[in-house]
Amino acid sequence: MPGHRRRNWLVMMMCVLLGTVGQAEAVGKWMTSTFDGVDYVRLTDVWRFYGFSRKQGKPGYVSFGAGNRVVSLKERKQDFYMNNYRYILSYPVQERDGEMYISATDMSKLVDPVLRPRLTGRGKITTVVIDPGHGGHDAGAVSAYAREKDCNLAVGLKLRDKLRKAGFKVVMTRDRDFFLTLGERVAIANRTPDSLFVSIHHNSGRAGASGIETFTLAPHGTTSPFARTRRSEDLAGNNQDSENIALATAVHAHSIRTTSAIDRGIQRARFSVLCTIRRPAILFEGGFVTNPQEGSKVSSSSYQDTLAQCICDGIVRYIRNTRTGSAGHPRTGGGSTRTMYSSSGNARSNGVSAAGGSQSSIR
Numbered sequence: 452m453p454g455h456r457r458r459n460w461l462v463m464m465m466c467v468l469l470g471t472v473g474q475a476e477a478v479g480k481w482m483t484s485t486f487d488g489v490d491y492v493r494l495t496d497v498w499r500f501y502g503f504s505r506k507q508g509k510p511g512y513v514s515f516g517a518g519n520r521v522v523s524l525k526e527r528k529q530d531f532y533m534n535n536y537r538y539i540l541s542y543p544v545q546e547r548d549g550e551m552y553i554s555a556t557d558m559s560k561l562v563d564p565v566l567r568p569r570l571t572g573r574g575k576i577t578t579v580v581i582d583p584g585h586g587g588h589d590a591g592a593v594s595a596y597a598r599e600k601d602c603n604l605a606v607g608l609k610l611r612d613k614l615r616k617a618g619f620k621v622v623m624t625r626d627r628d629f630f631l632t633l634g635e636r637v638a639i640a641n642r643t644p645d646s647l648f649v650s651i652h653h654n655s656g657r658a659g660a661s662g663i664e665t666f667t668l669a670p671h672g673t674t675s676p677f678a679r680t681r682r683s684e685d686l687a688g689n690n691q692d693s694e695n696i697a698l699a700t701a702v703h704a705h706s707i708r709t710t711s712a713i714d715r716g717i718q719r720a721r722f723s724v725l726c727t728i729r730r731p732a733i734l735f736e737g738g739f740v741t742n743p744q745e746g747s748k749v750s751s752s753s754y755q756d757t758l759a760q761c762i763c764d765g766i767v768r769y770i771r772n773t774r775t776g777s778a779g780h781p782r783t784g785g786g787s788t789r790t791m792y793s794s795s796g797n798a799r800s801n802g803v804s805a806a807g808g809s810q811s812s813i814r
């Protein structure tokens with residue numbers, strides 16, 4: 452085939468590729484191709500594995516699915532929808548000779564962990580570290596409508612109260628208007644056992660920009676358009692890749708569904724607070740203080756309460772997912788627990804039952 456090379460990967464090779472933390476399973480002889488130095492798998496093979504067929508989905512996109520799961524994508528685009536929630540792929544979808552391809556990294560680090568979560572339940576989650584971004588001399592984004600540091604703190608305090616009611620312990624990186632460095636925020640999370648980390652921010656942009664976006668650490672081997680450097684090395688935060696994307700999915704989907712805000716997607720970044728954290732972690736952007744309508748909204752107590760409730764519900768959902776192995780989308784039912792593929796028929800168990808035992812103390 453001109454323009455790219457093809458090879459059959461042995462099961463062991465795919466184990467190496469997909470043998471990432473929490474996802475180490477054999478995937479079988481999927482046809483792979485390399486475009487621009489990135490390994491891709493053919494979507495025909497992927498959908499066959501999941502039992503997907505063509506489906507009605509996002510207008511203007513090609514959609515596949517089965518039951519209550521639907522996936523929509525478009526060639527040359529990094530926009531990718533699962534159950535109509537937006538994700539930003541690490542690499543664009545490719546099309547060659549009438550076949551569509553998705554990068555192996557996106558398959559192993561995004562699509563499969565969301566469609567078939569097999570969270571390890573590593574370190575039972577009893578505590579949430581809430582990190583209201585900025586503070587003190589660092590106001591973050593500022594407009595005539597709102598000051599980011601104030602919105603972040605207000606949502607954070609409301610979230611604290613809701614999580615306590617739900618039975619969690621809570622640690623605040625700040626509960627007042629003072630400054631602390633990014634390193635200090637990460638250190639608080641890393642010394643809090645059995646915790647997950649939610650950093651709360653609000654955005655700035657051109658006046659028309661609006662919506663909610665949720666960031667997790669870029670997977671190992673990928674760069675991020677938001678990085679100050681184009682580094683792609685493995686980082687401490689990558690040890691939680693599966694947990695990160697599952698937590699992001701649960702919180703983001705609840706927020707989009709409840710607020711009807713513009714869905715700016717679940718995105719990958721190498722922000723400082725995500726790089727060296729050794730806990731499941733997300734950075735949540737609740738809206739644009741620079742947008743006249745949204746800026747007024749995010750500074751109102753009632754909308755701050757809504758955002759806090761969305762994050763709380765997402766966290767509760769995430770914890771439940773570690774027990775049941777269901778997907779993080781609110782509208783999605785239980786995920787399949789069958790293994791992706793194993794030529795020997797003895798791929799390791801999915802870890803769901805182990806997670807269930809360790810999580811049952813939460814509620």
Ligand SMILES: [Zn+2]
Pocket residue numbers: 584585591592599652653
């Ligand atoms: Zn910020």
